[in-house]
Amino acid sequence: MTIRKMGVLGGGAWGTALAATSARAGLDTLIWAFEPEVVDAINNTHENKMFLSGVPLDPALKATGDFAALADRDAVLMVCPAQHLRPLSEKLQPHLRPGVPVIICAKGIEVKTGMFLSDVLAETMPGRPVAVLSGPTFAAELARGLPSALTLATKDEAIGKALVAAMGLPIFRPYLSDDVIGAQIGGAVKNVMAIATGIVAGLKMGENARAALLTRGLAEMARFGTHFGAETETLMGLSGLGDLVLTCVSQSSRNMSLGYEIGEGRTMADIMAERRTVAEGAHTVEILHVIAKREGIDMPITEAVYKILKEGAPVAEVTKALLARPFTRE
Ligand SMILES: NC(=O)C1=CN([C@@H]2O[C@H](COP(=O)(O)OP(=O)(O)OC[C@H]3O[C@@H](n4cnc5c(N)ncnc54)[C@H](O)[C@@H]3O)[C@@H](O)[C@H]2O)C=CC1
Ligand SMILES: O=C(CO)COP(=O)(O)O
Numbered sequence: 001m002t003i004r005k006m007g008v009l010g011g012g013a014w015g016t017a018l019a020a021t022s023a024r025a026g027l028d029t030l031i032w033a034f035e036p037e038v039v040d041a042i043n044n045t046h047e048n049k050m051f052l053s054g055v056p057l058d059p060a061l062k063a064t065g066d067f068a069a070l071a072d073r074d075a076v077l078m079v080c081p082a083q084h085l086r087p088l089s090e091k092l093q094p095h096l097r098p099g100v101p102v103i104i105c106a107k108g109i110e111v112k113t114g115m116f117l118s119d120v121l122a123e124t125m126p127g128r129p130v131a132v133l134s135g136p137t138f139a140a141e142l143a144r145g146l147p148s149a150l151t152l153a154t155k156d157e158a159i160g161k162a163l164v165a166a167m168g169l170p171i172f173r174p175y176l177s178d179d180v181i182g183a184q185i186g187g188a189v190k191n192v193m194a195i196a197t198g199i200v201a202g203l204k205m206g207e208n209a210r211a212a213l214l215t216r217g218l219a220e221m222a223r224f225g226t227h228f229g230a231e232t233e234t235l236m237g238l239s240g241l242g243d244l245v246l247t248c249v250s251q252s253s254r255n256m257s258l259g260y261e262i263g264e265g266r267t268m269a270d271i272m273a274e275r276r277t278v279a280e281g282a283h284t285v286e287i288l289h290v291i292a293k294r295e296g297i298d299m300p301i302t303e304a305v306y307k308i309l310k311e312g313a314p315v316a317e318v319t320k321a322l323l324a325r326p327f328t329r330e
Helices: 013-024 038-045 082-095 115-122 139-143 157-167 180-202 208-228 240-250 254-263 268-273 282-295 300-310 314-325
Strands: 005-009 028-032 062-064 077-080 101-103 130-134 148-154 174-177
Touching: 005 082, 013 028, 013 077, 013 139, 013 148, 013 157, 028 101, 028 282, 038 180, 077 082, 077 157, 082 115, 082 282, 101 115, 115 130, 115 180, 130 157, 130 240, 139 254, 148 157, 148 180, 148 240, 157 174, 180 208, 180 240, 180 254, 180 282, 180 300, 180 314, 208 282, 208 300, 240 254, 254 268, 254 282, 282 300, 300 314
Parallel strands: 005 028, 005 077, 028 062, 077 101, 101 130, 148 174
Antiparallel strands: 130 148
């Protein structure tokens, strides 16, 4: 299998950065974008001002608002926010040739069903090969040509190798895995942990507290992951620990900075009113909390973020309760 024509579903920051990378790798690349202004800007000004401003794009990179225009693609990167994956994949499915792989690049869990995104695609795109591309990667850095490494997980080794051959670059290094569930869990859970570490940073609780939270967040990710059959190697790899570290320590993260502002005393409503971009952890926490309860998985940090974001519990009270938990074994 050879991939020459790449489709990208989603013209946000990450979709645009991945499309720019695909074009840089020499692939004929077409982005489907939701906003007509984004389609227009990519085609006519070669810049996505709305989501990735200041990054000049290859004029060969084209955008469309028409799903049918993706009909000749050899593979499609699915880079919409997680909660939009179901309706968008339903609309795209009839236009793609059978056997064309789709690669999940979104990070999250479907809130209304509790399903992993690969399970959503198994319903909306039955029989289609699926891969997951996930790792510590801020869109703005990749778009500027700075180096990144990611996990590329798929059960179909030939497709994995074809994707690496097509898109791999010295600045974009995919590492193959067959752990499709594990690669999704890291990316989903780390966003919730990034909100938590952001809150602690906003509260000025110190760097010891942040390191403690990040490490206990990893324990939470590992408990959740192993419960659903993820391999430890994946959780300790780029899509797990790697992404957890990046997202929890940097204010470039939308999730971390969301937490930071909450820690400083702002309300969710005020913060969200100023943002057009997605902070996936704010959605993921809603369902992660439900799944953890249902499955009996101990996830106290997730629970704390849920209480603050979704129940409006006072930050000081929730933090105090988290620190007062009974002492236990590591
Ligand atoms: N930005 C980043 O550095 C990275 C993002 N991701 C993941 O990629 C996914 C997409 O994120 P970004 O590209 O950053 O998005 P973004 O936050 O830059 O842009 C928002 C996106 O949501 C789309 N959107 C808004 N309303 C919509 C609707 N009603 N229907 C369909 N689409 C709609 C917009 O078209 C746009 O593509 C997320 O799951 C994110 O976690 C993964 C790795 C890095
Ligand atoms: O997933 C990301 C980095 O790997 C981007 O993180 P944010 O969505 O928090 O900005």
